[in-house]
Amino acid sequence: MSRPRVFLVDDHELIRSGIRAEIADHVDLVGDADEVDVAVQMILERQPDVVLLDVHMPGGGGLEVLRRVTPACPQVRFLALSVSDAASDVIGVIRAGARGYVTKNILGPDLLDAIVRVHEGDAVFSPRLAGFVLDAFGTGTALPPGFGVDHELDQLTPRERQVLRLIARGYIYRDVAHELSLSVKTVESHVSSVLRKLQLSNRHQLSNWASERHLL
Amino acid sequence: MSRPRVFLVDDHELIRSGIRAEIADHVDLVGDADEVDVAVQMILERQPDVVLLDVHMPGGGGLEVLRRVTPACPQVRFLALSVSDAASDVIGVIRAGARGYVTKNILGPDLLDAIVRVHEGDAVFSPRLAGFVLDAFGTGTALPPGFGVDHELDQLTPRERQVLRLIARGYIYRDVAHELSLSVKTVESHVSSVLRKLQLSNRHQLSNWASERHLL
DNA sequence: CGCACCATCGGGGGAAACCCTGGTGTCGTC
DNA sequence: GACGACACCAGGGTTTCCCCCGATGGTGCG
Numbered sequence A, B: 001m002s003r004p005r006v007f008l009v010d011d012h013e014l015i016r017s018g019i020r021a022e023i024a025d026h027v028d029l030v031g032d033a034d035e036v037d038v039a040v041q042m043i044l045e046r047q048p049d050v051v052l053l054d055v056h057m058p059g060g061g062g063l064e065v066l067r068r069v070t071p072a073c074p075q076v077r078f079l080a081l082s083v084s085d086a087a088s089d090v091i092g093v094i095r096a097g098a099r100g101y102v103t104k105n106i107l108g109p110d111l112l113d114a115i116v117r118v119h120e121g122d123a124v125f126s127p128r129l130a131g132f133v134l135d136a137f138g139t140g141t142a143l144p145p146g147f148g149v150d151h152e153l154d155q156l157t158p159r160e161r162q163v164l165r166l167i168a169r170g171y172i173y174r175d176v177a178h179e180l181s182l183s184v185k186t187v188e189s190h191v192s193s194v195l196r197k198l199q200l201s202n203r204h205q206l207s208n209w210a211s212e213r214h215l216l
Numbered sequence C: 001c002g003c004a005c006c007a008t009c010g011g012g013g014g015a016a017a018c019c020c021t022g023g024t025g026t027c028g029t030c
Numbered sequence D: 001g002a003c004g005a006c007a008c009c010a011g012g013g014t015t016t017c018c019c020c021c022g023a024t025g026g027t028g029c030g
Helices: A013-023 A036-046 A061-069 A087-095 A108-119 A127-136 A158-168 A173-179 A184-198 A203-212 B013-023 B036-046 B061-069 B087-095 B108-119 B127-136 B158-168 B173-179 B184-198 B203-212
Strands: A005-009 A028-033 A050-054 A077-082 A100-103 B005-009 B028-033 B050-054 B077-082 B100-103
Touching (some): A005 A036, A013 A108, A036 A061, A050 A108, A077 A108, A100 A108, A173 A184, B005 B036, B013 B108, B036 B061, B061 B077, B061 B087, B077 B108, B100 B108, B158 B173, B158 B184, B173 B184, B184 B203
Parallel strands (some): B050 B077
């Protein structure tokens, strides 16, 4: 596995430069940002392998970044970085799709290790967090591949899920409508709702989203 | 395509060692097992590309292995291996998700070929089975995903394959054009050719087609 | 009852995708 | 040189997609 391309999001310049100094020799730092909008924009452009993400930031915090990037770029992995070890913070970002969570008292080499492991697909937690994270999701072993958690799928109504499945298979609206005995306009409505709820922008992303979660 | 990582499940040590001898020089044998529980456990751990699976085994048989592994690891492909050529056995494992079925009188080189082809996404059946497998599923074309064999991909010109890859990733025509320094009209041309050659009707089906063959 | 949510359907508009026809030029082969 | 395969581009038309707005019922809840 080659050097991970890492993007850094934190609102404190001091912290950013500290982290840079710790990890710059072993990863490719492809950029950093100190606010949500800029971060989202740059991450989408530069497609890093791993985003180091401060959880507490003005403008929605790391959660907002996660929510806006993940639907469009699910292959970008997030490692949350926070001074807090509050359960709600941890659970929040994990549900939003982060692949790990470490506190800022982590040591440089350990941070590096965490980045590498997230890059390779592992989920990484500070030891004292690991326990209750696993508790929160039931058994630990059920978690791993693809932490994503179907929090998002839960938001959909039954009808929307039904439409989603057909759309994801490549049906055009007309055929979905015929299959479900609906009008095309109704199908459009449902698809719009699904796209809005999953924060996707078109049905191509929807197909990918569905196939990544094996919903076929 | 690199050497497939193969796992072997059969309750007869003799058969296992025979198969090992036949194929060990050309694939990476990452393990074997002689009972269902152990097999499931090890397959989940080692994530082979292809599992050679005996259909008749104590403890539920190969079917049970399929049923327990596939939901967690859909990317693991199964090639069923059996002394039986009974229709019910064949249909059963195919429905459970196996990508192929060969009888044990298969010759070493043919077995090797079958493994490689399953690894590459093809579906493989002993010649005398192919007939009624097709019957059982209606028309041949209803069989896939992954049956039609990649004669289809061979039909495409290099440029068409290049366009295909980008389209399958969800690029819109304009972006494909920009990426390849073409006009949108040229991209349309190529896509049209691809759709016609693959007998698909829109780019969404194309995305699915590509992702089933993991061409990303 | 009011209210929120869901499912259904519609209009209109702009962008994108799809389809067909046809044109150019290059290359290799017969 | 003629022919075919391929890559490239264009015009013009139809369909599909996506988004905005709106409307009607049904259902469940405080």
